[in-house]
Amino acid sequence: MKRITFLSFLLISIFLFNSCSVTKNLKEDEVFLNSNYLNRSKSKLDSKESSSLKESIALIIKPKTNKKLFWTFRTRLFFYNLAYKDGMDTLKHQWFRKFFVNSLGEPPVVLDTFQVDKVSNNIKSFLKKEGFFNATVWDTIVYNKKHKVANVEYIVKGNTPFRIDTVSYAITDSILDPIVRADCARNSLLKKGDIYDADIIAKERERITRELKERGYYYFTPQYINFIVPILDSNRVNVIVGLKRINENNAALNQGLQPENHHIYSLKNIYIQTDYNPREANANRTLDTVFYKNVYFISSSGSPKYRYNRLLQTIFFKKGENFEISKLEETNKRLGDLGVFKFINISYDSVPRDSFNSKYQLNVYIRLSP
Secondary structure: OHHHHHHHHHHHHHHHHHHHHOOOOOOOOOOEEEEEEEOOOOOEOOOOOHHHHHHHHHHHOOOOOOOOEOOOEOHHHHHHHHHOOOOOOOHHHHHHHHHHHHHHOOOOOEOOHHHHHHHHHHHHHHHHHOOOOOOEEEEEEEEEOOOOEEEEEEEEEOOOOOEEEEEEEEEOOOOHHHHHHHHHHHHOOOOOOOEOOHHHHHHHHHHHHHHHHHOOOOOOOHHHEEEEOOEOOOOEEEEEEEEOOEOOOHHHHHOOOOOEOOOOOEEEEEEEEOOOOHHHOOOOOOEEEEEEOOEEEEEEOOOOOOOHHHHHOOOOOOOOOEOOHHHHHHHHHHHHHOOOOOEEEEEEEEOOOOOOOOOOEEEEEEEEEO
16 A cells, blocks of 8 residues: 555656656756657558558657656656756765666757758658658647747658659670579569669669579679669659679779679689687698598598588588579578587688689688587
8 A cells, every 4th residue: 555655656746747847957048859750640641551651750750759658757857857956966865866867867858950850851861762752741840938848740741652664774794684684574573563662672683683693693792783763754763774794883994994794603612621710710730631522621630520421411512513692501501500510601712713724713611610
């Protein structure tokens, strides 16, 4: 009974304190931010995902106001202000002040008009990424100057979203051109009639990159792919997928490097070190090498030995095969599933090319630490 009475007293005290003291410790030119939100009922977005879009917009709005208990009591602000009540600065109460400020309290959130403008611009940028190129955002600040309190409201009107009209390709690599076109015809994430979405554009870039790495193009990266999005009439866009060759940029041309097609890399030698120590990577140690089933097994004299056949069951690529990123990932996973190695690293180095070896090849190094 005493506990209930005390809790009731505490809640009443917090309520009364909140009612009159939220602005107590503000500076003369500061205004307390009472609410900062998206008006969902007034905001209109022409999309099947309107609710989730509004949820994403709400997350953009910052700062968040002081937290409330039961949607009413700003308890953390209460404790913060309590720490600065008259008499709390004495030596006797210093511990309580630090505890209230650092553990229980939070300072009052104040209005920042520059932040309001920034949030509006961020919402516009987000909506543009989602295909709403003509979206409008209104922000309204309602002041209560007498109580030094402000409420900020955002209203969004998406207008008609822009949809993909056509997807075309500008690929200067003559070898990759038919490969990419054929793959995209079957698997592209960009569909005619879909609302333009910058996240889908990014995923398509990663998808194409992975597809080419799966075909042996080890050094291909997303930086070789660019997208141009001309805006057409009637809320439509054309997406142009560009793919550049190696050295097809101003920096390389200024160095006198000539553009060339991308290259497929095959695997030459596979090395597996079963007692790798990252701390002693550069130390001069005597290493034993055993060549078994086209793989070099490396270890120090006297170190624990592992069954070669068991290890080879976890290696999904072979000498002479083209690089495939899925086989690299599966090998990494299976080695981890063994549960005997604390550290697993798989790296590739290019084999130097010369007049005797014109092939594009990689040596594979698998370093394992027990």
